[in-house]
Amino acid sequence: MLAEIITIGDELLIGQVVDTNSAFISKQLNKIGVSVYQITSIQDDKVHILQALGEAEQRADIIICTGGLGPTKDDITKKTIAEYFNDTLIRDSSVLKNIESIWKQHVRTELLQVNKDQALIPSKSKPLMNTLGTAPGMWLEKGEKTFISLPGVPYEMEALVCKQVIPKLKERYNCPYILHKTLIVYGLGESALAARIESWEDALPKHIKLAYLPNLGKMRLRLSTKGFDEAQLQLDVQGQIDKVIPLIKEEYAGLEDEDGSVEIVIAKHLTKRNRTLAIAESCTGGSVAERFTSNSGASTFFKGGVVTYSTQSKINVLKVSEADIASHSVVSAQVAEAMAINSKALFQSDYAVATTGNAGPTKGDSDAEVGTVYIAIATNAEVYSKEFNFGNSRLKVINKAVNKALEMLLKEIFKN
């Protein structure tokens, strides 16, 4: 069972908006055994939309479009889909009712004709009711193939996919089970890892696919398979994981959560052990905290954090000693460790992680070379820190520092 995703909107082609919709839809489709063959991003242009629909129909069973359903004149997806199906637009009374109800609840201004016209859908389509916005989703069938058109606003699209598209697809198709398991590996390059596990990789059964995903000091190793016998697939993949972990040796850092990543593994362990965390950030500027707080349940283990971006705030808020700063500079092991210890005390947590460094592009309050970062961990038993240099690209330095801070924290938590 193959799907293709067509994301429509000029903003994608000029780089103004990153297409996050496709990844979300792909993940949901994968869970019900539908593989995505291709993702195509195209402009709000009739000829181009028609061409993309035609190509996708030849390759895939399920074609999902997002975007171009707004009330304004630049949005032409609906008209174009009607043309593709030799169809006309008719007013759907249930959609109109939904629009009127949303308007009543959330909007103070008058309901305009352009909004009412969002109730126009191709006569051959069934509406997918959008309770979060005025643009309805649409479901069209052509023989065994299904065409789905969804609004481009992420949270509206996400609700429609989870509540309507996925259940309907499961009903219509007999889908295989798709299984991905991802191992996290720290401190080992792609080729060094490949050398360690070469004999295992060569002996992998054909139905299990392997992928290496390197990113800023962290490697992910993904095993993927699909079929109709879920229990057997689980056994097969688990068997391979059990074989490969001893080969990776101590650089193996755990299994990635199905929908998540290393911060979710940390969150689970802290919650299970009833332990708490505080974060003190300088160069990472709130990014470490954000990685935890974007997931639900963070309040169970995350006590709080400080972003001490200025030297003065390190002294005033985190009580780092002025003498330490004067003799070692703000970018130093001493300051990182003091930030960790003092934030742990301030928030009364079991663990604290602290970052201080120079992300560039220019040197800040310290003489430290651009890219230099100290990361410290404080526990109930000890405090320690490590020095890194993450190069001279600002975002790369920040992201590598965040990944490294999470890695150090994960290793610390797994110690016990």
Next chain:
Amino acid sequence: MLAEIITIGDELLIGQVVDTNSAFISKQLNKIGVSVYQITSIQDDKVHILQALGEAEQRADIIICTGGLGPTKDDITKKTIAEYFNDTLIRDSSVLKNIESIWKQHVRTELLQVNKDQALIPSKSKPLMNTLGTAPGMWLEKGEKTFISLPGVPYEMEALVCKQVIPKLKERYNCPYILHKTLIVYGLGESALAARIESWEDALPKHIKLAYLPNLGKMRLRLSTKGFDEAQLQLDVQGQIDKVIPLIKEEYAGLEDEDGSVEIVIAKHLTKRNRTLAIAESCTGGSVAERFTSNSGASTFFKGGVVTYSTQSKINVLKVSEADIASHSVVSAQVAEAMAINSKALFQSDYAVATTGNAGPTKGDSDAEVGTVYIAIATNAEVYSKEFNFGNSRLKVINKAVNKALEMLLKEIFKN
């Protein structure tokens, strides 16, 4: 001049990785007058790569591939490109030298044959030297068309695009000038905005395209044009902007920075006026701080922030009164305002913004309904707050709260 981008990697099709490379490349191409016609994401599969290359060649002048250049067995882009060009791989001595030099500087383990083999490139290609990693970029010409293959690791790809691809493309092609200007509008829906500016929109000259970009309480209105007379295009677009601003009325919040967004506008104004900012976050968990600190120059105006995620930390760290919390709950105007005032004092800043709310999915330390958020602004003259309900999807609540906090801050700064 048209380009197509082909991003290669199974991780994109299963939703494990969001494709941010395409947006980056598109933005850079746009700046030199190259429009991206289509972005296609495909699997690490020979037949699929060959097919995508063939289709892209028919439509575009410049074809840029990213991904699939690693040393491991799942990476087949290079072999497949050689096949597409009826070419063979040869060892490039300059690339091998670069690999050996990177290895010496950054890697402790032995240089393996698979790494040396990264110096194999199609004989018809010119290498694009990758100083940040071992996979070289490749440049191939076929008549007037150019094929470029780049590694998928974002920072390696970004450096190659900026330092090599863009200068070489400017040399090879006579490109038009592309101009985008984006207006930020707050507190007005898509259709209400369209109604206000309808007569202006209808009278827009054909060479200026208009797009509406709604996102979580914020609207962006983009004008785009291209041509060879840069000065004239600037005049044309500025003329239209001058006409439309009075029509949008007070909901107009400023022009978006060319490469950025509202936080960059705020950063510029604070820096220009020599004013500073502190941030106190509860439900937004570090995301407001992260929006500022991911841009360079943040240390000029951003003093620091606190993420007081637990009630106790609001009392201990931000000195919010226990009595206020007891009588009004942690999600209240009183607590938001106290957080703003006290963080402003703690970090000795001119402005402070504070958020407290319940992002869900379950109720936390407060009885407040899921989605309720209070945002407060403190200045040298006053403090005030507003109450919002941002619905019941966690990430939507967080992102809407971040956008709204930035909006309130922007309006406050523009007051004077």
